[in-house]
Amino acid sequence: MSTMTNTSTNTKNLVDTAAADGSFKTFGKAIERAGMSDTLRGVGPFTVFAPTDAAFEKLPDGKLEALFKPENKEELVSLLNYHLVSGRKTVADIGKWDAARTVNGQPAPITLTNDKVSIDGAEVTSADISSSNGVIHGINKVNIPTRQ
Template sequence: MKTPKFLSAAIVAFTMFISGATVAQTKMVGGAAMYPTKNIIENAVNSKDHTTLVAAVKAAGLVETLSGKGPFTVFAPTNAAFDKLPKGTVDNLLKPENKKMLTSVLTYHVVAGKWSAADIAAAIKKGNGSYEAKTVQGGKLWFKMDGKDLWVIDEKGGKAKVTIADVNQSNGVIHVVDTVLMPK
């Protein structure tokens, strides 16, 4: 039995629509596809731009936590962001005796819940140009917009630009940032 042409065209169009929707949800970070069906750790380990962050998460013993249910919003510094720190800082933080300090810095990059860039922008608008959020570490981050750019300000006055927003994960969302955020 031959399929009518209009039905074949409808099937092709539907397949293209579904494929397009899946591709739209998958973002490229560090040369790797970040799949919304995988958790934060499952995706992050594939990003060439986040090898320092992944090593730090492993050294801090946070793999299981960030693989958990969440949801989490992670502001993920790139390798280049870690390279901006004073020479020796990362090596020092990765030492076993500095695990508590490393954990504090890493959990300072995490906010409970799933906050899209649009959610943060709406909170900034509602807050008359600024939004304050409490981190999992217990500190505070402030968010501001500069044109279309979303910025995160830490407790020391450091500023990180969100370079890739809304990298959806099965247990939250990642926003890639260009600077390591530092708690007090």
């Protein structure tokens, strides 16, 4: 899949932009279950590394269902915060970093190989999807923080 860049101005917030894209349905459900919709509809700005629906399908059987249980909300919030960075950062900005300081608090390693940016082993497959309060980068893997 080629990396596509969308630099046009978008009046939709991060949650609505992700929903409109169509490849982040599971991510949108996770944001709702975690109670993070209001934050990601707020002022921001945030940079979101959003796993695609195909990325969520790669999780071990039962993992997503377990994360969606009310008793595991804290773990789900931690996982989602590991996919968030404060500020509006393009893939060109991120490619210069050794690691991203995630909202979760755990740094996520960044690598640049053949002009492709990866965060903790997840390749950015769609870059710079602009929204009114940040930017979304679609990734092909759900990153699991090692500490909660």
